[in-house]
Amino acid sequence: MRAVVFAYHNVGDRCLRVLHARGVDVALVITHRDRPDENIWFRRVADTATELGVPFIFGEDPADPSVEQAVRDARPDVIFSFYYRAMIPAGVLALAPGGAFNMHGSLLPKYRGRVPVNWAVLHGETETGATLHVMEARPDAGDIVDQTAVPILPDDTAGEVFEKVTVAAEQTLWRALPAMMAGQTPRRPNRLAEGSYYSGRKPEDGRIDWNRPAAEVYNLIRAVAPPYPGAFTELAGQRFIVAQARRPLPGAAPMPAGTPAGLQVRDGQVVGVCGDGGLIIVTQLLAQDGTAVTPQALAGHLHTEQSNEENR
Template identity: 40%
Template structure:
C-alpha cells in the first residue's frame, strides 16, 4: 500500500483492526501498546492481546509506560510513520506525536461520535438502553475523542446483546470501516467533518458503583445493567447477610409484586424472581462469593436455598 503505518492499540478490540491492516498489505512498521500487566488472582504478568498478535507477525513492539515522555515519542517517530492508526490504545497522544506523521493520526472509536466519548462506550450504550451504536474513525486531537470525523458505520444493539457480543460486533465493524476509510484518507479524498461538541456525551470508565444492581430501578434497567456488564466486570448485588452475589444473567418477567424492591418473591426450579421498582426480574445465573459462576438451580441445591428464600431482600446496602 506504500504508506508506513504505526499501529497503537492494547485490548482485544484493537486486534481485528491490526489484522485487517496486515491482511490488506499495509506496511505496519511498529506496534505501540501498553506495558504487560498482572492479571488474575495469581497476578501473572500478561502481555496485551495486540502485543501477542504483533509478535506473531514479527512486528517491532514498543510498550512505553508514559507515551508523553520525549524518549517515547522519539522511539515511535524513529519508525518514520506516514500515518498512525490507534484503536483503544489507552493513553492520550501528546501534541508532538499528533503533529508529526504526514497523514496524521487516526482513531477507531466504538461509538457514533460525538456520543459516548471516553473509555467505556460499549458498556455505557447498553447500560443506557440504547438500540443503536456504531464505530467512528476520526482524526486525533489533544482533547478526549474530539477530533474530526472521517467516517462512521451504524451497528444495531439487539435486545440479547451483551457488552461481550457487542464488543465483538464493533471490533469487526471497526476493522472493516478502517479498510474502507484509510486508502481514501491517504489519497486525500476525505474532507474531515468537525464534531458538534454541543451534542457530546461521555462514557467514563466503569466504577464499582456502576456494577451494583439498583433494585429500585425498573426491571428493564436491571436487565440492561446485567447484560451491559457481561462478561466483564459483571453486575452484583448483596444478600441479606451482606455477601456479594454476582449476577451473570437474568431476564425481566411480566407482572409486578406487592413487595419492596429487592425482595425475593418466588423461587422456581431454574430461577429466583425478585421485585424491582417496576416489574420483576428473574435471576438465572449467579456467582456466590468465593465460588465459580453457576446456574441458580445449582445454587439452590446448596446455600442458595436459605440465601434466596422467599421474603429475603437483596441489595439492602443501596438504601
C-alpha cells in the first residue's frame, strides 16, 4: 500500500511510525510549520519524517495547487490524515483510489469537530478515545473503520487524556492496517444523529465564572490546564492562571457562610469558592508571566480588590 500522509502533533508522529513499522510505503508527508505564537510542547512530524527517511513538505493549505500536485505526483493508493489542521478538499481526497482516512480524537460520532479531548474533559465525560474513519466532505462524518476507548479519570487533565488518546490512536491504526493493506477495510456507519459537533476553543474561553457550580469550574480547569493556555481569573486588574487544582477530600470544612465567590486564602492555602458553595483547592496559581503566586502574595491582591470595591 502506497500512502500520502497529512500529519501534525503527537498523533501524527505516532501514527506515521505505525505506518512505517507495518511496511506501508509512505511516498510523501505533508505537515505544518510551527506557529510562532504557539507553545510547541508536542512532537514535530517533520522531525519524525526526517528520522524515518520519508519525504515531506510543509503545506498549510491543502487546497494550494502546489500541494495538490505534490499529492498527484506521489500516486497514493490511500491518503491518511493524522491531526492535520485543515480540511482536505474532495478533489485531493479523490486522488487516492483506495480511499482517504482520518484519525480523530474521540469516540465518533461523539465530539466531532475541533479539540475533542478538551471538550470531553470540559463536559465531565468518563470515557473518550480515538477513531479511524473514512474522510468525506463533512468533518468527521465518514464511516468508522475502528476505534479504541480510554478512560477519563476524575482528576485527569486534558493533557493527560490526550496522552491516552495518542496511544489509542496508535493501537487503532496498528490493528486496522493488516485488513486495509489486504484490501478489506472494515466499515460501519458513523451515526451522526447519535453524536455531537463542537467548534474550536479560544484562550478567552478559559475565563472562570466562580458563580458556576464547583464541578463545572473544576472541569474547565482540567480541560484547559497547561500545556493548554489555562483557566484564568482576574483580581485588582491582574490576570491569574489556575494551573493546577483539586477538589477537597470528603468531610473537608466548608468556607464560612457569606464568603464571596472567587479566589480566597484559607489556612495558608489558595481556594476557589464557587456558586454552589463548593470549593476548588488551587495547588498552582500563576501570574500572567508564568511566575508562581504564593498565598501571601494573593492575599495582598485580595486586599487591594476589597479596597477598590469599597472606593467604588
